[in-house]
Amino acid sequence: MEIVFENQVPRLGRIPRAVILRAAARAQKLFGSRVAGAAASVVFVSAAASRKLNREYRSKDAPTNVLSFASLDRAEIGDIIIAPSVAREEARQMGRTFDEHVAYLFVHGLLHFLGFAHSSPTEERRMEAASEKILNTK
Numbered sequence: 001m002e003i004v005f006e007n008q009v010p011r012l013g014r015i016p017r018a019v020i021l022r023a024a025a026r027a028q029k030l031f032g033s034r035v036a037g038a039a040a041s042v043v044f045v046s047a048a049a050s051r052k053l054n055r056e057y058r059s060k061d062a063p064t065n066v067l068s069f070a071s072l073d074r075a076e077i078g079d080i081i082i083a084p085s086v087a088r089e090e091a092r093q094m095g096r097t098f099d100e101h102v103a104y105l106f107v108h109g110l111l112h113f114l115g116f117a118h119s120s121p122t123e124e125r126r127m128e129a130a131s132e133k134i135l136n137t138k
Helices: 017-035 047-058 084-094 100-111 122-133
Strands: 002-007 039-044 066-072 076-081
Touching: 002 122, 017 100, 017 122, 039 084, 047 066, 047 084, 066 084, 066 100, 076 100, 100 122
Parallel strands: 002 039, 039 076
Antiparallel strands: 066 076
């Protein structure tokens, strides 16, 4: 799986590429052909941009940590949109590092592309188990 990074937040500083690439490699180990050979974009946006996208596509007028948009092109999985300012605050509240939380958000977006959802408690548990498996695989 190829990962393409885009930073639309100039003051973000360092993009945590290594943790995302490591999570992508682990996901490829677990999901094989479902992600092999495809490309995913990881786009870092401002809280204002995430709010605008969240309002437009989910009818929720608030910034969000991660959004995922599946691609219609078979060579691409889709775009994972992450708002680092939202992610940084969530990480602080959860006692995680920023890098750990960004990896989690990337995996969350990727799992949506693979058909995982969290619209019921059962689906949410299934998605969390898959996230943990990817993030904790050596």
